[in-house]
Amino acid sequence: MTENKYKGSCLCGAVQFEVSGAFETTDACHCNQCRKWTGHFxxxxxxxxxxxxINGSENISWYxxxxKVRRGFCSKCGSSLFFDPLDTQKHHWIGIALGSFDTPTETTLGQHIFVAEKGDYYEINDGLPQNEH
Structure with missing residues (x-):
C-alpha cells in the first residue's frame, strides 16, 4: 500500500511543502484572527x-x-500557510491552509469553529457541525 503525498506552495512558489499521509482533522475557523489573517475564514x-x-523555509515569516500560537506566511508574496501551536508536547500537529495545496487533498471539511466570531456578510449553511469556540 502506498502512502499518500500531498504537495502545496505559496502563491509565488518560494515556499513549497509536502505532506505524507492523511489529514487528522479539517475545519473552517471563523475567529477574528483567522478572518483578518486570510481575508475570510x-x-x-x-x-x-x-x-x-518544507522547501524554502527561509521564506517563511512567523507571526x-x-x-500559544504562531502563524506562518510567505515573506515574499504574503500567502497564509501554517497555523502552528507552540506547545509541541501537547500538540503534535501543525495546521496547513487547505487552499495552499497544489494537488487534490482527498478530504472535506469536518466542522466549523469559532462561529460566534464569524463575519456578518455570510451564512454557514453546509450542514457541518458548528462550534461556538
Whole structure:
C-alpha cells in the first residue's frame, strides 16, 4: 500500500511543502484572527509535524498571534500557510491552509469553529457541525 503525498506552495512558489499521509482533522475557523489573517475564514487541515517537509523555509515569516500560537506566511508574496501551536508536547500537529495545496487533498471539511466570531456578510449553511469556540 502506498502512502499518500500531498504537495502545496505559496502563491509565488518560494515556499513549497509536502505532506505524507492523511489529514487528522479539517475545519473552517471563523475567529477574528483567522478572518483578518486570510481575508475570510481559514479552511485548514491538521497533519502530524513529522509528516510535513518544507522547501524554502527561509521564506517563511512567523507571526506570534498569541502566547500559544504562531502563524506562518510567505515573506515574499504574503500567502497564509501554517497555523502552528507552540506547545509541541501537547500538540503534535501543525495546521496547513487547505487552499495552499497544489494537488487534490482527498478530504472535506469536518466542522466549523469559532462561529460566534464569524463575519456578518455570510451564512454557514453546509450542514457541518458548528462550534461556538
Amino acid at each position: 481559514l479552511a485548514s487541515g491538521e497533519v502530524p509535524r513529522s509528516s510535513l517537509s 506570534h498571534s498569541s502566547e
